[in-house]
Amino acid sequence: MDERIREHAETLVDWSARVEAGDDVVVRVAEGAHDLAVAVAEVLGERGATVVTTYDSAEVSRAYLRAYGEDSISSDDGPDFETPAHELALYERADVVLSLGGGRNTFATADVPGETRQAAARATQPVREARLATDWVSTVHPTRSLAQQAGMSVEAYRDFVYDAILRDWESLAEEMGQLKEILDAGSKVRLVSENTDLRLSIEGRIAVNSAASVAYDSHNLPSGEVFTAPFDTEGQVSFDVPMTISGARVRDVHLQFEDGRVVDYSAAAGEETLGDILDTDEGARRLGELGIGMNRGIDRVTDNILFDEKMGDTVHLALGRAYDACLPEGESGNDSAVHVDLITDVSERSRLEVDGEVIQRNGRFRWETGFES
Template identity: 70%
Template sequence: MDGRVREHAEVLVDWSARVEAGDDVVVSVAEDAHELGVAVAEALGERGANVTTLYGSSEVSRAYLKGVETRVEEETGEGETDAVDADDFDSDPAVDRAIFEAADAYLRIGGGRNTTATAGVDGDTRRAYATARKGAREARMDTDWVSTVHPTRSLAQQAGMAYEEYREFVYDAVLRDWEALADEMARMKDILDSGEEVRVVTERDDAPDTDVTMSIAGRTAVNSAASVAYDSHNLPSGEVFSAPYDTEGEVFFDVPMTIDATRVRNVRLAFEGGEVVDFSAEAGEDALADVLDTDPGARRLGELGIGMNRGIDRFTDSILFDEKMGDTVHLAVGRAYDACLPEGESGNDSAVHVDMITDVSGDSRMAVDGEVVQRNGTFRWEEGFAAEAE
């Protein structure tokens, strides 16, 4: 076994999830993530934790959802079809909720055989399933959960990289000096915590402009340093995020992404009164529409994220990596994270949380309360920051 696999497992168990002796840990392992799953199980055993293992297969999920579609079609009569809705699933089956309600931590190890395994499943079906499992999802998110990925050939292919090259990329992003990065990101957190309004502007000759403002007053930014101790749940991480509201303006997302196994590219969202009132996409517009139609909260922002992990140096069509990349800003429609909200206050609620990314490495600026804090991807405390546009 490559020594970096064991190091990855140790970072996940110790730094990220902070697992202690006696903890009940649920580990979901994707089809081709077996090697990292083995290393994680060994690390958990050495620390005295209790382990329950799940098989996290997108191909199995697709088969189940297609089976539901077949059942619903047959029930409506031969030759007829009907959209699947949440009533076609049991709402939060007891076994789903129970396993997460009893868990102290949940570790999701991604790395499937096919990154588009759920292609062909109707958007209504995916949306209905997400709605029906909302309670189980909330129970899972109440644990010390962390999501990571094992470098696989399917992910390398999706990223357009040789397998060996992709492994180097993943470990450069994961095996970081997380304490040092946390200290740097704390600067951005302090700015957002004391701010009331964020404005992001891009002005490029080869793409539509972005000019969007959003309120962050009363919110608490999360220093997402890849550890539950920082209210951070992804490994790798390396972003600072908040829960914006009262969004106005237009955003152009120029970083391609995959939504529900569908390639989506060049998305434009227009906001009025905090809500998406118009949208378009050069590719994958139907998948984007499915997301926005999930529920009322899916047309409002749940997250503003600022990428700060410079160990991630290219786009890979994986949101786990791409949204953390330095020189990027991402916005997510849908659910807001409780960690950003005042105690007792509910933020934007939705069954979905879908991130979209814009490149701010050039011809861009981000201002908080009118003061530019990042220009062309460089933060004001970094060498080369230009206080004024050239």
């Protein structure tokens, strides 16, 4: 076994999830993540955790969703799914949930009807909320299907993944803390680039220094972003980083916002999928996240949101649910059954302002060499 798999497992358990003896841990294992699951199980055993393992397969999900959608009672809103109470109970009792991604087919659910996916998302929202209430962390094992999706050889993709994951996270956390301080003190954000002029409010919101650890309210490995929960969005924004969403290719998305919600949209590819997402519920037409990528160990687009949204020289915005970590106590943010990220490249002819001051221009922050004031 590649020794980096063991390092990945130790980073996930110790730095990211901060697992302690006696913790009840659920490990969700994708079809291709077996080797990582073995290493994670070994580390969890050494730490004295109590472990339950589940099989998290996109192909299994496809079979279920298509069959249920054909045979169940349906309405204009899709099949009548029930919330799985037994799954809900599992996550309500868990302390930690580790999701190990790495499927065999990244487009496995491409032929599941959009209304079926939406209905299932609404029915399982309580399960998702219970999982998100734990010390959860998502990561990915470098599989052949992900390498193929990224357009890379398996060997090169493995090197890419481990360069992004096996970082000096403490040093990166210190650097990202500078951006967190700016956003925490800020009220208005403006993003300007080609076909984009977007204004967002962030007053009173809390930025998360996403340093790949629950100690930083960060839940992805790799991570390397600073994000917050915007509101009162106005203007237009284009997303030029292609990606796969719900098994469909989505490219060159353009959104128009008025009074905080999407009032018009287009996409060169995947427009139907985008429309399905926006129609999930009222919250799906509002933003739940503004994220700024800062992990320069991720140096190319690989069509995997876990990596692409963290890449330096990018900004991403998420339609749908806002994360509680970005909200003051007692305040509710945007609520939705979805949280879908869209990414724009800000490496050229762009600027990010906070309260009228440019903090990033053409991908460089004001504390970095090469920043043009």
